[in-house]
Amino acid sequence: MKDRLFRQLDFIREIDKVKTIIRNSTLFCENRKENDAEHSWHICIMTMVLAEYTKDAFDPLRVMKMLLIHDLVEIDAGDIVVYNKTALNEEAERKAADRIFGILPLDQAKEFRVLWDEFEEKKTPDSRFAAAMDRLEPMLMNLAHKGEIWEKYGIRYEQVIQANKIISEVAPEIWGWLENVLYEHPYWTGKRQETGNA
């Protein structure tokens, strides 16, 4: 039994490293980049606040569990901006999941892995709602910072719409507002003026 507790405590100490994985998003309130732990916390609260916007029945506890652990793999695999994900990166994340969840007692390692796999596949209502929150938070931050991510990675308008499609499917009313804000955002109106596309 001690061995079980020690594995759990080792896991709790190991995942501390998520606090050092720096994302591309700048905080709303301060000029520094967000880390994965802060991001995971934020989208869990967003799940509490925005649950009413989906018509699909989902289990908020499972959504939160997915969101709490979804970025643990980045301890080994690093953070990749959504527009740049590759098969190689996905392989690195699977290896990371083996190692990090493997610190836990076997039953818990399995439980966490099932949640993580489900989140990665984004096919169930739980994982799709979780994915929508995971996309919405950096989108809101990027909007608050003049589209700095689009600028940095040279993203096209169509890529933004495509990468955030899950928000439109899961929460159409939020998307209705967001699509307008996006279209009228100074970054894109500026781009349209540059290229002459009205």
Added chain:
Amino acid sequence: MKDRLFRQLDFIREIDKVKTIIRNSTLFCENRKENDAEHSWHICIMTMVLAEYTKDAFDPLRVMKMLLIHDLVEIDAGDIVVYNKTALNEEAERKAADRIFGILPLDQAKEFRVLWDEFEEKKTPDSRFAAAMDRLEPMLMNLAHKGEIWEKYGIRYEQVIQANKIISEVAPEIWGWLENVLYEHPYWTGKRQETGNA
């Protein structure tokens, strides 16, 4: 309806400030202090991992909700080390709860306030389990850093036992391990040698 969504989005942006509230605990993996968002994330995962150690039936979703929002009041009231809490600080936290939860639509403001009040009172199984996680994480961090909090605030051994009593009540098996680690921790064995209390 737009007004409702705008209130929710304002709340989501406002609580970003929790990421700038710096605690006394040093990370396990790096020499910097933890912030409230990171702490809240960490104790939610601890709830997933350590749920089996309590005999009291509790609702993990409610526990996580409490943990996610329990430190939002510190945006206005600041972080106070557990050994230094006063009635004045508690009053500041209640005012902060009025303002911050008040950004939300009324029904959600009420729901969040009920959860926060319950957490503060620590009388129900949900709030007691949440409080045990909230105490255990900084304790583990402090143990990993040679008892730096005890040193900084001149804390006595009996104060440590008293402030963490809830862990012993909620999760006796974790406490059984922790009590031993505490008693044999170099910080306290050193203190006992200084004072001559074997």
